[in-house]
Amino acid sequence: MTNPKKRGAQPPVEPSSGRKVPGSDLLAAAQAAVGAAQSAAGQAIDAAQVTAGFAFDAAIRLPPASAQLAAQLPDLVENLTVAVDRLNTTIDRLDRTLALADPLFATYDRLLPRLEAVIALGEDVFGALAKVPGVGLLGRITGMSSDPEPPPEPPKKSRRRKV
Incomplete structure (x- = not known):
């Protein structure tokens, strides 16, 4: 029998050894879903052809x-x-988008440890x-205290019973 049209079908994309594309698990899962959908479509077409072959005989009893x-x-x-073709197109777009974003993720990976070190140094300095001695007083005088002053508590209400 025949299989569904495989327009735009491409072999699975294997990541290069030097680059790690985020979402490769998602891409592999989506490609597996496309393969399963294409297999199901092929089986459905085969079943439809078999059903069409027996349709005339079964028309009276059906x-x-x-x-x-x-x-x-x-x-x-x-x-x-049509849905499988759209899924193939979406996977191709996702693959291209992740390939374009790969340098950005690599830059983030290099930049984040440095930012964490700067934040830790700032906390150490503070x-x-x-x-x-005297820095706390100076901070309160200038209004640059790191601890905001808590708002005053509202006066407590007395709970006397009126007679």
Whole structure:
């Protein structure tokens, strides 16, 4: 029998040894889904052809609901083929997008440890300055204190019973 059209089908993309593309697990899963959908479409077409071969013989004995479902089967297979083609297109777009974003992710990987080190150094400097006598008072006077003053508590209400 025949298999569905494989327009735009490409062999699986293997990442190069030097580059790591984020989302490769997602891409592999999507490609596996495309393969499964194409296999299911091929099996559905085969089943439709077998069903068409026996349709004339079974037309007399076939209930009307089953005949209606069998009549809709070619349209359903065509819709499945269109969906597989769209999925292939989407996977190709995702692959191109991730390839374009790969240098950005590599830059983030190099930049983030440096930013973390700068933040840790700043925290160390603030900790050392907090230990210097008079810095807390100076901060409160200038209004540049790192600890905001808590708002005053509202006065407590007395709970006397009125008689």
